[in-house]
Amino acid sequence: MRYSLGMFLTSGVLFLSPCAWAGQAKAVISGTMPELKISGEILLNEENGGLSVEANLTGLTPGKHAFHIHENGSCADAGKAAGGHFNPDKVTHGYMPKDGAMRAHPGDMGNIEAGADGKATLNVFLPEVALTEGKYAVLGKSVIVHDKEDDFSQPTGNAGGRVGCGIIEAASDASNNAY
Numbered sequence: 001m002r003y004s005l006g007m008f009l010t011s012g013v014l015f016l017s018p019c020a021w022a023g024q025a026k027a028v029i030s031g032t033m034p035e036l037k038i039s040g041e042i043l044l045n046e047e048n049g050g051l052s053v054e055a056n057l058t059g060l061t062p063g064k065h066a067f068h069i070h071e072n073g074s075c076a077d078a079g080k081a082a083g084g085h086f087n088p089d090k091v092t093h094g095y096m097p098k099d100g101a102m103r104a105h106p107g108d109m110g111n112i113e114a115g116a117d118g119k120a121t122l123n124v125f126l127p128e129v130a131l132t133e134g135k136y137a138v139l140g141k142s143v144i145v146h147d148k149e150d151d152f153s154q155p156t157g158n159a160g161g162r163v164g165c166g167i168i169e170a171a172s173d174a175s176n177n178a179y
Helices: 003-014 173-177
Strands: 026-031 039-047 050-058 062-069 108-114 120-127 142-146 163-167
Touching: 003 062, 026 173, 039 163, 050 108, 108 120
Parallel strands: none
Antiparallel strands: 026 039, 026 163, 039 050, 050 120, 062 108, 062 142, 142 163
């Protein structure tokens, strides 16, 4: 009886554990300064050996905006605390979905384009990128939306200032802000 009760309690703890998650994360995006009314959500799902990224943003100026994963999980100091592009292999800037990990930073997601209404959506797949395992793991990093279009030049695409930022968190953490 004692063994059965112990197993029952252990299985309940494991079931409720925040570590038992399904490979999903999100970043809640907000403007890097109070006057910027940018908001939105980025959903990230591990699948097929990479990371599927779905972004829905509002409040952007019309046109293309560079969209990258940065090395630090902080949006402080108008997004500057996010650091540089997440680049564990120290490779040149590129477009991860096309160029792959040896010719682009893992978080080089290209551009997200806003319409006249300031709304933008993007669906992109990042091969070899994961949330928690390996050198291309991005959980706890930040997503930055830049003021200008990424022109894919070196070293960082001439993307301009940082207008939006969010931290990549496990989906349950980001929606509840706590366990």
